[in-house]
Amino acid sequence: MKIEFKNVNKKFKKTPILKNVNLEFENGKIYGLIGRNGSGKSVFLKLLCGFYEPTEGQIYFDNVDLKKSGLFPPSTRSLIEKPNFLPYLTGFENLKLLANIQKKISDEQIIEVLNKVNLTNDINKKYCEYSLGMKQKLGIAQVLMEDPEVIILDEPFNGIEDETAKKIRKILLEEKEKNKIIIIASHIKEDIEELADIVFKVDNGEILEA
Amino acid sequence: MHFLIINDLKYIFFKRKNWIILYLIIVLLFPIFCKINNIIKDDIFFINNGLKFDNSSFLFIIMYIFNIIFYIFIYLSIHLGNLKIGVDNIFLRINKFKIVISKIITCSVFTLLISTFVFIVLNIIYNILNININSSFIVFIIFNIFNILIGMLSIIALSVVLYGNKKYILFLLLIYMIYYISRKNILFFINPYLFENNFIDLIFFLIFNTIIYIIVLKKSIVKIFERSF
Structure with missing residues (x-):
């Protein structure tokens, strides 16, 4: 998988959010995006997921223009901003509902991924009873469960205790070894520096290699 | 796809x-x-x-507008309101065509449920009040189709506004014009009976509108999603 941003600009009304972004992402690497809040990191990730369309320029997934193809990016999973699940269902039920869309994985595989993120004891709790950290862990489980080729995480360690954060870092490094593209955005430099092979700095709508 | 439909219906009813x-x-x-x-x-x-506009009473006018506004509001809610509940998780697992189809099904199921309830209860009320109405199942179906049409037209209008592309608006108007001309001339020539019957005409318009709806919404779903964030 190869992802390319070519001269991508994003404006909301007339306000420029991202300016002339030219980037490439390749397999087997973790990419980090650092920038203060409001610098355009989340908008960049949403463009990458196809949730936003560039005002100008193109985004290619394996040489296929995302906008022209009218498709969402293939084999991509994301956790952007905060996790979104149905509050009246348990963590397991939420993941099962999502897994049922593509029917790629079994219940056992869902439980396995919940174990990975230390949610084993809380799988039967309703999502609305989850703490911020538990919600975040469920969001990460949702991203990992179907073994996607591209993993996009925005502030993945928000509200997560040190022990689980360490575990998730380890999981991400394992995923990288499986030749995946992992893109992580954070305003905490240490989170990124510890994991990323290549770090980009997002500042005032411009993205430059740090 | 059923996940989206159940998710949308739950959202609307809750x-x-x-x-x-x-x-x-x-x-x-x-x-x-x-x-x-x-x-x-x-x-x-x-x-x-809200199936007939009658301006002989202020109450009738209010009722007509109220019916239309209610269905437009609900249809827009189905398309926009629940986008914040986990749809970013869903979007990456499903294609846009299925999302659009699921929205049509949700709107139709909602309309069917509400109007069936209204149809049954209104029949009872009119009977109790001793008011003679010639309501039938056909009327009920027409009522459903009428509401679905209102909803779909509102979504098409919204999509066009979001696109804000003048060429696109002209293209849509042209397609609607072709529909009206062809339905009166070509289709009438093929089978005059079809257009003597308003019900069948309505079905044709529904099918036509559904095709336009799918084309327009499939293109603009990301724009709608973008605005909802």
Whole structure:
């Protein structure tokens, strides 16, 4: 998988959010995006997921223009901003509902991924009873469960205790070894520096290699 | 796809329940108001359901507008309101065509459920009030189609506004014009019976509108999603 941003600009009304972004992402690497809040990191990730369309320029997934193809990016999973699940269902039920869309994985595989993120004891709790950290862990489980080729995480360690954060870092490094593209955005430099092979700095709508 | 439909229906019935209850109360109390004010007409059932515009009473005009606004509001809610509940998780697992189809099904199921309930209860109320109405299953179906059409047209309008592309708006107007001309000339020539019957005409318009809806929404779903964040 190869992802390319070519001269991508994003404006909301007339306000420029991202300016002339030219980037490439390749397999087997973790990419980090650092920038203060409001610098355009989340908008960049949403463009990458196809949730936003560039005002100008193109985004290619394996040489296929995302906008022209009218498709969402293939084999991509994301956790952007905060996790979104149905509050009246348990963590397991939420993941099962999502897994049922593509029917790629079994219940056992869902439980396995919940174990990975230390949610084993809380799988039967309703999502609305989850703490911020538990919600975040469920969001990460949702991203990992179907073994996607591209993993996009925005502030993945928000509200997560040190022990689980360490575990998730380890999981991400394992995923990288499986030749995946992992893109992580954070305003905490240490989170990124510890994991990323290549770090980009997002500042005032411009993205430059740090 | 059923996940999206159930998700949307749950959203509408939980989050918009106050609107639904308000709609049901007003629609079901309408015949009583009419009886009290002695403004009963032969086609009161149609006026009650927003199927016929009648300007002979202020109450009738209000009822017509209220019906239309309710369905537009619910349809827009189905398309926009629940996008914040986990749809970013869903979007990456499903293609846009399935999302659009699921929205049509959700709107149709919602309309079918609400209008079936209204149809049954209104029949009972009209019977109790001793008002003779010639309501039938066909009327009920027409009522459903009419509401689905209103909803779909509102979504098409929204999509066009979001696109803000003048060429695109002209293209849509051209397609609608072709439909009207062809339906009166070409299709009438093929089978005149079809267009003597308003019900069949309505079905044709529904099919035509559905095709336009799918084309337009499939293109603009990301724009709608973008605005909802």
